[in-house]
Amino acid sequence: MMMTMTSNVKYHVVIDRYMNMVRTGEVLASIEVHQLMDFLDDRLSDPEVVIKQDVIDDALENIKKHFPFKLMEWEEFVMAFICGVFYKDDTLVFNEFLIMMGRGGGKTGFMSVIEWWMISKQGIKQYHVDVVATSEDQAKESVMEVHSILEANKPKYKKFFKWTLEKIVFRKTNSMLRYRTNNAKTKDGGRQGAVLFDEDHAYEDDKSVKVFTSGLGKKKHPRRLHFTTDGNIRGGFLDGFKEEAKLVLTGERPKRRMFPFICKLDDPEEVHDPRNWEKANPSVNYFPDLKQEMLDEYEKLEDRPSARIEFMTKRMNIPTTDSWNEVTSWDNILATKQPTPNLQGMSAVGGIDYAETTDFVSVGLLFKIGEKYYLKQHTFINKKSLVGREYKVPIDVGVERGLITIINDETIKPKTIANWFVEMGRYYQIKVIAADDFRLTYLKTAFDEVGIGDKLKKARKGIKTHTELEPIVDDLFSYKNIIFCDDDFMMRWYTNNSYKDRDARLNIEYLKIEPKLRKTDGFHMFLHALQHKDVLNIPVATYSSGLKTRTY
Numbered sequence: 001m002m003m004t005m006t007s008n009v010k011y012h013v014v015i016d017r018y019m020n021m022v023r024t025g026e027v028l029a030s031i032e033v034h035q036l037m038d039f040l041d042d043r044l045s046d047p048e049v050v051i052k053q054d055v056i057d058d059a060l061e062n063i064k065k066h067f068p069f070k071l072m073e074w075e076e077f078v079m080a081f082i083c084g085v086f087y088k089d090d091t092l093v094f095n096e097f098l099i100m101m102g103r104g105g106g107k108t109g110f111m112s113v114i115e116w117w118m119i120s121k122q123g124i125k126q127y128h129v130d131v132v133a134t135s136e137d138q139a140k141e142s143v144m145e146v147h148s149i150l151e152a153n154k155p156k157y158k159k160f161f162k163w164t165l166e167k168i169v170f171r172k173t174n175s176m177l178r179y180r181t182n183n184a185k186t187k188d189g190g191r192q193g194a195v196l197f198d199e200d201h202a203y204e205d206d207k208s209v210k211v212f213t214s215g216l217g218k219k220k221h222p223r224r225l226h227f228t229t230d231g232n233i234r235g236g237f238l239d240g241f242k243e244e245a246k247l248v249l250t251g252e253r254p255k256r257r258m259f260p261f262i263c264k265l266d267d268p269e270e271v272h273d274p275r276n277w278e279k280a281n282p283s284v285n286y287f288p289d290l291k292q293e294m295l296d297e298y299e300k301l302e303d304r305p306s307a308r309i310e311f312m313t314k315r316m317n318i319p320t321t322d323s324w325n326e327v328t329s330w331d332n333i334l335a336t337k338q339p340t341p342n343l344q345g346m347s348a349v350g351g352i353d354y355a356e357t358t359d360f361v362s363v364g365l366l367f368k369i370g371e372k373y374y375l376k377q378h379t380f381i382n383k384k385s386l387v388g389r390e391y392k393v394p395i396d397v398g399v400e401r402g403l404i405t406i407i408n409d410e411t412i413k414p415k416t417i418a419n420w421f422v423e424m425g426r427y428y429q430i431k432v433i434a435a436d437d438f439r440l441t442y443l444k445t446a447f448d449e450v451g452i453g454d455k456l457k458k459a460r461k462g463i464k465t466h467t468e469l470e471p472i473v474d475d476l477f478s479y480k481n482i483i484f485c486d487d488d489f490m491m492r493w494y495t496n497n498s499y500k501d502r503d504a505r506l507n508i509e510y511l512k513i514e515p516k517l518r519k520t521d522g523f524h525m526f527l528h529a530l531q532h533k534d535v536l537n538i539p540v541a542t543y544s545s546g547l548k549t550r551t552y
Contacts, residue, residue: 011044012056012084018077027073028278032262035249040081042251048087056084062121063113066149074261074282075110081259082114082223083122094259096224098245101263102281102315104290107227111142111196114225116149118194119168119175120160124220127175127193132212134202139179142198143168146177180212191215194223201231201238205394209237230264230317232309233392234330234496235489264317271316274298280316325499327510327523328477333492335477336484340374343367343428343485347536348376350421350433350455351529353521354443357411359385362494362521363420365428366529368536373476375529376485377522378420379404380412391517393493403490414446422450431535434459434528459528467507469527470500494522 010016019037022029043049060076071079078099085093101107111131118129133139146168150157162169167178175193192215203209209224216222228238245260247253263280270276277284277294284291294315301308312318319330348365364377379398383406386395398404407416421433433455435443440458447453476482484491497518500508510527512520 011051012053012080014056014060014073014076015040015051015080018073021073027282028276029282030262030264030279031266032245032249032260032264033279036259036261039249039251043093044085046087048089049093050086050088051080052084052086056080059083059117059121062117066116067109067113068149069109071110071113072106072283072286075106075113078110078259078261079113079117082225083117092221092223092257094257095222096256096258097226098241098258098260098262099225099227100230100242100261100317101283102277102317103229104287104293104315105263105281105283106287107198108141108145111198111225111227112145112149115142115177115196116146118223119173119177120170122221123173124175124193125173126191127173127219127221128191129175129177129194129196130192130212131177131179131196131198132208133179133181133198136179136181138198139181142196143177143179191218193219193221194225196225196227198227199231200226200228200241201233201236203237204233204392205397206237206240207394229314230319232313232319234319234333235492236392262317268312268316268318271298271312271318277316280318325502327473327495327498327500330496332477332480333495335480336482336492336495337487338372338480338483340483340485341369343374343376346428348424348428348430349529349532349535350424350430351459351525351527352417352433352435352439352443353525353528354412354417354435354439355521355524356385357413358382360519360521361412361417362525363417364522364525364529365424365430366526366533366536367428368533371479372481372483373533373536374483374485375488375491375526376424377403377488377491377525379490379522380407380416380420381405382407382409382412384410389517391519393490398490401486403486403488414443415449417443418446418450418452421447421452421455425452430455432457432532434532436461436524436528457532459531461524461527463503463507463509465531466500466509466527469530470508472530473527491522491526494520495526498523 021027022033022037059079060071063071081094082097087093115129115131118127131139131143147163147165150161150163150168160171162171167176169176195213195216197209213224216224226241231238242262244253245258245262248256248258248260263282265271265276265280270279274295284294297307297311297315301311346367348367351364351366353362359382361380362377364375367374381395381404395404399406421430424430433452434457437458440456444453444456447456497513498510498520499513501511502508510523512518
């Protein structure tokens, strides 16, 4: 049965209904979802846009016929744009979808519905659909949901489908549904019609997305669909994708064919009223067990700081760490990306973090102009520390950009560190090089051999020193007065991997959030250099570079 149409329908009944629910407040929605409604009004007013009413109706009726659950209003709304909104030239108005909502919202079931429609009811020959995730279990979830429907009624479906545990094929179109694990080094794109990414928050960069979508465009109506909660990897693919979505919603990318459905709290304080949870999870009021589970989790937040981080990030889509313990906010860390003036010839304080000779070593130079400090950092990585470990930062990109050097030797030798400072000394006036007392003696001989041993100075560490540095560090980040030169994502990673361990007397120590796959070397190098910042407190309106006088 087709859906009943009325004379006052503006777009389609399921589109109009959900837009009205959002605008009247019948459902509480995020700022981004409200922006989406205005964005869609503008996009759908284009005379070149065609809404294929019969295609939407047929899709929704087909879903009702085969699936054991009813779509919620928000799902029907999104589905309408996936299958039935076109330009007159028969290209899709939206070919990339970002569906971001809190955990437990029925994402897997909705993905299954979309996958089913794409390989069968859509009717495009060999419209292959890949589902991609970072693990096999995650990637196969929605595919196995389709598989279970087929298995539950084999006599009915075997005339139309053939299936195994690895793939499902619709016989009439020869379109295949399969799952693929995320491994950009060994996989490449095929001749897909669509790619669905499950939990984009796990990607450090866009490498995998590019690889798995490289085959799109060879079939009619290619689509990219991203289903995710928010996550704990800052500066990764999802953060960039969210920024792109904001530009789309505000009209700054008018040619982009992206559909951003971003469900989240607008403010962290909204979490204390469960009625607001619908903003982050539009399904929460349909699933009583989910809501009760979330209420139970919420009751534990005060006693379990780690649970608060998980709840805010995964349930409310507000990425957070404990504000009492974090070094600084992610927004402040992002603010370290600012224009850097020409620093050649300027005075600098060097810093070294050299805890392990077979692991990561960070070296750097700290400069000052006015109230702003500039940190130029470099990382040496011993090849042994990369074996069998996948750090949540793109090491290869760091090497390409000159931020990282891989050391193919048994250890990272002191001479390597000394030579870096000798090279930097050709361009900058290095006054002091601060290193932890633990490695100072080990470094001294190598530095003496190259003539800069007199510059080595001890840097203290531990609770007393870190407590003294805390207000300085807080001010530098809060007032956006620390800049990481060369858009140094390694320094942002190092900083975000650190937290404040606060004792009963409110003293702090900067420690590592997770011991194996999170590194903090660059942040501690920064703390070492910061202890000798006073040598930079000289007039800065003009200075002599040794080459010529520069004015700032």
